[in-house]
């Protein structure tokens with residue numbers, strides 16, 4: 117079973133990447149195949165509401181955008197999808213939402229391709245806005261008929277400068293438990 121982790125931080129090696137990599141370590145220990153994908157070096161364009169995905173014969177986003185190549189296939193192949201975003205002005209980053217809007221719309225145009233996949237969100241902030249961002253990412257999962265595991269706290273981390281999230285012991289523990297619960301759920305859903 118495969119879990120795809122997507123970091124919507126423009127900062128490579130930052131706090132979001134650290135939490136997602138921790139989750140993937142635990143998921144790998146649980147026997148999952150894992151893939152980490154950073155959007156930092158992928159300037160994905162936002163959805164233009166052209167409706168091309170609804171009219172195309174193919175499962176595709178028709179925007180000319182090399183940075184988006186392979187994204188739909190990655191989501192479709194994965195059994196579990198972990199989305200992490202820093203909090204920017206109380207919300208997920210534009211990088212995160214550009215990807216989710218486009219993949220989500222293509223998925224819905226083709227019979228809800230993400231149905232019954234397991235989804236989990238991680239939000240990182242210096243001080244506040246975690247819960248809104250956490251909820252924001254869940255709107256995507258729930259509208260996509262995805263199934264969401266919980267943890268021992270909401271999946272949030274605290275930190276400002278790169279690496280500061282490593283000092284958030286409860287945040288790290290929450291992410292470890294999330295990953296264990298995600299693996300448990302994926303194994304239960306295997307059949």
Ligand SMILES: Cc1cc2nc3c(=O)[nH]c(=O)nc-3n(C[C@H](O)[C@H](O)[C@H](O)COP(=O)(O)O)c2cc1C
Pocket residue numbers: 125126127129130131132133201202203204205206207240241242243244245274275276277278279
């Ligand atoms: C444009 C911008 C907006 C931000 N807005 C918030 C915010 O609303 N609340 C907060 O607590 N931190 C905010 N931060 C701080 C980041 O969420 C924090 O530095 C986080 O650790 C960055 O994650 P990263 O290391 O994965 O990039 C903001 C940072 C930037 C650059």
